[in-house]
Amino acid sequence: xxxxxxxxxxxxxxxxxxxxxxxxxxxxxxxxxxxxxxxxxxxxxxxxxxxxxxxxxxxxxxxxxxxxxxxxxxxxxxxxxxxxxxxxxxxxxxxxxxxxxxxxxxxxxxxxxxxxxxxxxxxxxxxxxxxxxxxxxxxxxxxxxxxxxxxxxxxxxxxxxxxxxxxxxxxxxxxxxxxxxxxxxxxxxxxxxxxxxxxxxxxxxxxx
DNA sequence: GCTGTGATCGCCT
DNA sequence: GGCGATCACAGCA
Numbered sequence: 374x375x376x377x378x379x380x381x382x383x384x385x386x387x388x389x390x391x392x393x394x395x396x397x398x399x400x401x402x403x404x405x406x407x408x409x410x411x412x413x414x415x416x417x418x419x420x421x422x423x424x425x426x427x428x429x430x431x432x433x434x435x436x437x438x439x440x441x442x443x444x445x446x447x448x449x450x451x452x453x454x455x456x457x458x459x460x461x462x463x464x465x466x467x468x469x470x471x472x473x474x475x476x477x478x479x480x481x482x483x484x485x486x487x488x489x490x491x492x493x494x495x496x497x498x499x500x501x502x503x504x505x506x507x508x509x510x511x512x513x514x515x516x517x518x519x520x521x522x523x524x525x526x527x528x529x530x531x532x533x534x535x536x537x538x539x540x541x542x543x544x545x546x547x548x549x550x551x552x553x554x555x556x557x558x559x560x561x562x563x564x565x566x567x568x569x570x571x572x573x574x575x576x577x578x579x580x581x
Numbered sequence: 582g583c584t585g586t587g588a589t590c591g592c593c594t
Numbered sequence: 595g596g597c598g599a600t601c602a603c604a605g606c607a
Contacts, residue, residue: 419599428599439592456600457589463599476599499602513600557599580600581582 377539382531384540385447385466389420389473392466394571396475398541398548400483403519404534411489411519413480413509416548416573417580419555421463423473427561431472442527443472450528450536452521459513462521464530464538478570480509481578482518489518511580549574 377400384395396415403411421429421443430440430453442451443465451463451474467473482489482505489508495517509515516522521536528536541547551574554566572579 421599430599435593437593453599454591455598457591457598459600461599478599501603511600555599559598 374542374544377542379531380538380540382448385464385531386468388467389422389475390569392464392473393418393420393475393569394550394552396464396477396538397550397571397573400539400541401477401480401519402484402537402539403521404536405488405520406535409485409488411482411485413482413484413515413519415477415479416481416576416578417477417479418571419476419478420569420571421472421474421476422569423467423471427564428555428558429472429474432561434472436472440472443474444470445527446529448529448531450525450530450533452516452523452526454523456513460516460522461512462516462519462525476512477515478512479572479576479578479580480515480518481506481576482508492520493518506577510578514580548576 396418399415401413424434431443442449445465446469447466449465451465452460454460463474463476465474508518525536530538551572552568553570555570558565
């Protein structure tokens with residue numbers, strides 16, 4: 374197998390429904406201001422295809438200060454805050470001025486697990502010890518574990534020293550991917566049922 | 582494993 | 595003023 378290379382720029386130009394499964398098995402690397410590396414392999418994603426997608430923050434072509442990064446060039450990080458306490462990390466794709474993005478929902482943590490545990494511990498007491506496989510098993514969890522917040526919104530993932538994506542290593546089997554409807558959506562008609570969620574089948578680090 | 586519920590606040594209507 | 599691309603916990607199977 375070969376060492377992981379940066380995800381090539383043409384990969385980001387795919388439509389979200391193709392880019393989302395393409396990201397499964399790729400590596401997300403977060404470098405802290407201290408220089409410490411935190412990393413994980415992507416095991417779960419969701420596609421938000423464009424203005425026609427009623428579940429998207431950009432449904433109907435909505436463009437606001439909050440979702441501006443969805444409209445950025447392919448490879449722009451879109452980080453938003455939700456439920457009063459969580460961040461979610463997305464990667465914009467397809468083309469500039471087209472609001473398509475892929476939500477990264479879960480990672481298998483591979484580097485910096487000690488720091489991830491510290492970041493996830495936060496201020497609240499935890500009754501059960503946190504298992505490694507649960508460190509990044511959800512969109513809010515992985516942002517907390519990798520110290521991703523609104524300050525990274527708009528980051529160019531193809532050129533940032535702080536946040537980067539690497540391709541799957543060559544010479545290893547392609548991960549088995551299970552496709553299903555997206556989760557956590559409100560009333561969005563047909564779009565609720567479309568198969569736009571991609572999960573590494575039976576991976577222990579997928580979200581529940 | 583599953584289900585129900587409270588927490589908490591920026592953003593849009 | 596209402597709600598959300600969620601999480602953790604309790605209680606039950």
